[in-house]
Amino acid sequence: xxxxxxxxxxxxxxxxxxxxxxxxxxxxxxxxxxxxxxxxxxxxxxxxxxxxxxxxxxxxxxxxxxxxxxxxxxxxxxxxxxxxxxxxxxxxxxxxxxxxxxxxxxxxxxxxxxxxxxxxxxxxxxxxxxxxxxxxxxxxxxxxxxxxxxxxxxxxxxxxxxxxxxxxxxxxxxxxxxxxxxxxxxxxxxxxxxxxxxxxxxxxxxxxxxxxxxxxxxxxxxxxxxxxxxxxxxxxxxxxxxxxxxxxxxxxxxxxxxxxxxxxxxxxxxxxxxxxxxxxxxxxxxxxxxxxxxxxxxxxxxxxxxxxxxxxxxxxxxxxxxxxxxxxxxxxxxxxxxxxxxxxxxxxxxxxxxxxxxxxxxxxxxxxx
Numbered sequence: 001x002x003x004x005x006x007x008x009x010x011x012x013x014x015x016x017x018x019x020x021x022x023x024x025x026x027x028x029x030x031x032x033x034x035x036x037x038x039x040x041x042x043x044x045x046x047x048x049x050x051x052x053x054x055x056x057x058x059x060x061x062x063x064x065x066x067x068x069x070x071x072x073x074x075x076x077x078x079x080x081x082x083x084x085x086x087x088x089x090x091x092x093x094x095x096x097x098x099x100x101x102x103x104x105x106x107x108x109x110x111x112x113x114x115x116x117x118x119x120x121x122x123x124x125x126x127x128x129x130x131x132x133x134x135x136x137x138x139x140x141x142x143x144x145x146x147x148x149x150x151x152x153x154x155x156x157x158x159x160x161x162x163x164x165x166x167x168x169x170x171x172x173x174x175x176x177x178x179x180x181x182x183x184x185x186x187x188x189x190x191x192x193x194x195x196x197x198x199x200x201x202x203x204x205x206x207x208x209x210x211x212x213x214x215x216x217x218x219x220x221x222x223x224x225x226x227x228x229x230x231x232x233x234x235x236x237x238x239x240x241x242x243x244x245x246x247x248x249x250x251x252x253x254x255x256x257x258x259x260x261x262x263x264x265x266x267x268x269x270x271x272x273x274x275x276x277x278x279x280x281x282x283x284x285x286x287x288x289x290x291x292x293x294x295x296x297x298x299x300x301x302x303x304x305x306x307x308x309x310x311x312x313x314x315x316x317x318x319x320x321x322x323x324x325x326x327x328x329x330x331x332x333x334x335x336x337x338x339x340x341x342x343x344x345x346x347x348x349x350x351x352x353x354x355x356x357x358x359x360x361x362x363x364x365x366x367x368x369x
Contacts, residue, residue: 017084209250242280265293295351
């Protein structure tokens, strides 16, 4: 933004200090003058000179007092300007460091930090807030770059497979078309799923949704009903229980989050004798959605990476419903967009426990669902 040049903050503070000092000095001298007029008798005052003037206006007192007042005010002005300039410079020195760091950040250097020393005050709080912002921004940019690289790799895979199939079909005209169509259909469906997942992630990151009151217990029931055929096909009972859990957010995104969690619990389960539990509850300031499933034993270091984009875990992906590696990443982003948290914990007997905490809403914010 183009702005016309103006006075610097340092000069403005200097003039403010000097002006305040002049006003304070003038008030002090005015008090002295009033004191002299009221309590000093005219005949008792001997000005430097050869006569005494006794009268109601006391011209002799004013003639002696006025030059000294002017000299004092001139000294106060000079002292205020010099002292104000030095004091303003010392006070604004931390702001100069913050400005330099801001310019570096504007040029793309997100690794720079201010690290302003000293006890806490307004400038230190501003510097600490700026350092925190830079740290989060640096982490976000690194995550986005990693995500873009992974997304490019994942999208390139189905495109490369499609290209290979088409090349084979061109070189082998006698190959049955039905096999080619079926394979292309499966590859194309996977690419569509990946694209839709990326769109959901983008929508959650931008927080471009209208908040309304949502009951997580109803979402859990709806997601379980939707995925019931998949669970029955795999012979997995889904246990849904809980109480009224009001929160605020996007009904569609929170339903997507719940569905992803339940789908993940069904797909990554043991071949026989597995189970899935979905529970909702209320804490002091949060509502809680917990999804647990039986499954293979997971190491803590593996669990810590499952919410990263395109991370599926060793041996956890199999079958046509394995997904594109964005299920838990979408869940984490949706939870974060709703000011919530996602916690992954390995179960002692095998499997995974996923806990989502969202802010509790005691008063409706819109249409309830």
